[in-house]
Amino acid sequence: MANLRLEGLRKEFRDGTVAVRDMSFDVRDREAVFLLGPSGAGKTTTLRLVAGLEEPDSGSVTIGDRDVTHFMPRDRNVAMVYDKHSLFPHLSVRENLAYPLRIRKMSQAEIDRRIASVLETLQIGDQIDKMPRQLSGGQMQRVAIGRALVRDADVFLLDEPISHLDAQLRARMRLEFKRLQRDFNATMLYVSHDQLEAMTMADRIVLINKGRIEQIDRPQELFDRPQTTFAATFIGEPAMNILPARLAEDAGRAHLEVGSSRVGLDREWLDNGGEPLAPSEEYLMGARPQQMRLAQPGEGGDGLVHGKIFAIEVLGSRVVFDIEFGDSLVRVLTTGDEARRYPERIGAPIGVRIDARYVYLFSKRTARTVRQARFTEARLAA
Ligand SMILES: Nc1ncnc2c1ncn2[C@@H]1O[C@H](COP(=O)(O)OP(=O)(O)OP(=O)(O)O)[C@@H](O)[C@H]1O
Ligand SMILES: [Mg+2]
Known part of the structure; x- marks a missing residue:
């Protein structure tokens, strides 16, 4: 490992x-780092650069103390698993597993x-x-x-x-x-576009968008303290409201004007960040769906916005209200x-209460976070 x-x-x-573009990060010995981002973000290309299947225009790849940037793939000592089933169809499971060892003359x-x-680890002994x-998709993937x-x-x-794979098998995998x-003490760079996969399996996540790094952090940190609107809306389900x-x-007394409503701000929230805020700037307010509360149409008071029900999704014990607001x-x-x-009922008036302690603030100009929520106990899925 390395x-x-x-x-x-x-x-x-x-x-x-x-x-x-300008991709710099490290995967420490025995660490599982997830490269997470939407389709076309550059995840596969980054992995292929590490494996030696693509040649970079600039920059370097180092494994252990070896600069492998210009090494052939086979000289890098990395093992790669693709999404496609890459097993040899004419070889048994045993021979498929033995193949990479035989070519190394073991x-x-x-x-x-x-x-x-x-x-034993993969529980495919009887296959x-x-x-x-003769294998199911999940068994093939395991092989x-x-x-x-x-x-x-050195690196997987x-x-x-x-x-x-289907949802159930994915959860088990x-x-x-x-x-x-x-068990394998593996150093892993794992590509995914699925935030749930990355949130549950990663030691650290490298979040990328359009070939650029948005944020590198531990999963919970990424959820609690997103540095950009992209990170804020990519992580969390349903996505953060902006x-x-x-x-x-x-x-x-400072407050945020959201439409014709006001959200009173407390001192601690205002002090919870570096740069000063300016009334002349345009901002975006972020609030997670888990941290907003429904209110009756007639209710008033601080932090209350009023809208109309656009759609309702019932997900077992959870219900998501989509509310049209301006x-x-x-x-x-x-x-x-x-x-x-x-x-x-679709079209019915309804109120939404915003709790100032859970609110994020982003600069509209830079799309960067300028204030983090004071409280963040909302998790990925409530
Ligand atoms: N051989 C190629 N020639 C030209 N453009 C390419 C090539 N391979 C990839 N691209 C482009 O580079 C960008 C990044 O592609 P990449 O496959 O790395 O994305 P990805 O993050 O793995 O996406 P996905 O989640 O869909 O697999 C995309 O815009 C893609 O169209
Ligand atoms: Mg890809």
Whole structure:
């Protein structure tokens, strides 16, 4: 195992697409780092640069103390798992697993020992003599992962290895991966566009967008203290609500004007950040759906905005109200019991209460966070 370091990597394809711009981060020895971002963000390209399947225009890749930027893929000692089923169809599970060891001229005894250990961890022992076409999608994927793990690679690279599995199997594989990573003490760079996967499995997340790093943090930190509107809305389900807001002061008390409503701000929230706020600036207010409360149409008071019900999604014990508010759509997450106290009818008027302690503030100009919420106990999914 070893550290992996990417320094100033840039990749422009021949057609002029810049897939990766100035990518710098490290994966420490035995750490699981997730490269998370939307489709087209440059995740696969970054992984291929590390594996040596693409040549960077500039920047370097270091594994341990070796600069491998210009090494051939086979000389880098990395193991890669793709999203596609990459098993040899004419070889049994056992021979698929043995293949990477045979080409390294390992003794049969050592091959047997390694395969036994991987089989146990992946719980595919009873599939050992089957051919790939006799396996389910999940079993195939496990063999593909096993084939990477049998090698003593310095770094494991995984490109959405479980994204095409069904939801139940994905949930199980998430847990298994955590155990695998611990058992194998693997240094892993794992690509995903699924925030839930990254939030549950990563030691740290490198969040990227359009080939650029938005934020590098531990999962909970990324959720609690997003540095940009992109990070704030990408992490969390349902996504954080973002509304245009103005800062105003009245008799020494600061508040945010959101539409025709006011959200009173407390001193601690205002002091919870570096740069001074200016009433002339345009801001965006962020509030998580878990931290907004429904209110009856007639209710008034601080932090109350009024809108109309646009849609209602019932998700078992959770209910999401989509509420039209001016030009914006606000989503409020509530429980079934709570929802029943309100008109569950499209077009009905309804109030939403915003709690100033849970509010984020972003500069509209820079899209950067200028104030973090004081309280953040909302989790990924309530
Ligand atoms: N060989 C290529 N030639 C030209 N453009 C490419 C090539 N490969 C990738 N791209 C472009 O580079 C950008 C990043 O692609 P990449 O495959 O790295 O994204 P990704 O984050 O892995 O997306 P996804 O989640 O959809 O897999 C995209 O705009 C893509 O169209
Ligand atoms: Mg990809």
